[in-house]
Amino acid sequence: MSGEGPADGTPLPADARVLRLPRPPPDFVPESWRPPYQLFEPSSDDKRHAEDRGLPVRVSVWDESLTSSEQARAFRAGRCLVLRVGVKNIRAVADQTNRALAVAYDRLEEALLSRPGAHGHAGIEGLARRSGEPKVEWKAALQRLADEAELIEWDT
């Protein structure tokens, strides 16, 4: 079981859609809200993890064709918010913002691989702030991506 699934770093197909379960979800959302860029911001843990593995910084997502939202939620404790975004939308944002955004499978640690949906784990690369990049420009790029995300589930 644990040997199956896409190899780490394999790009997701352009027609794939990914689920993002940001941790933690927002504490308050008003009517008609759009997700803030912070829900796609790499955390210090994401950066440390990437450095330890010698890989690009990846923001955790799940390939919807391999992992259902319920399976993805099982990897999270507590309240969940589930966003969905198409890989082609992410690529469009990459073009608009001149960033090397990519979505690649991100193999979970061995102990987790037997859990349902584990092989669908992936990551969006290219979201970390580049050295010398103006902060506002970086936030604008992340907000462009957040604007592409569709809210599909939300535990209030």
Add this chain to the structure above:
Amino acid sequence: MSDKASLADGLRERAWKKAPPLAKTLTPDPFRVARLAHASQPRDQPLRQAQESAAWQRYLQALEEDRRLAVPQARALRELWRFASERVRCLRYPAAGVTADGDAYLSWAYRDLPRITLNVVVLRDGRLEWAFVDSHSGVHRGSEDPVAELPDEAVTELRRFARR
């Protein structure tokens, strides 16, 4: 939403709740999404505004008890809302949260204003970073370094988010 539509939704919702787990893994709960869509019905607007206002007050009241926030940060969040809502009449409530790294944020971004976003980060020491983005024109402006309070430039952008 008509009563008939409401009844139909109720029946479908009950059916979905009784559905076997496999069916639920294949499709997300459509009723959460439906409820979000129905939330834009004008008939319910006063009630929804009252509920939203109450929820926002609860959020503000809970800030001091939120252990993820530093004391100056919780104070700054409350002060930021007071400052902004005093300067911008009928300012809409922002989305609010705390990142995994402990930065708090308020985000004015709405589906009915799809192009523009104003985001304010409240750092642990209570200082602020703001960013305004107009994704249509490509204009973005904001602070590269933390500031003690929102500058006039940010307040000007915030006026775009007043209720009409």
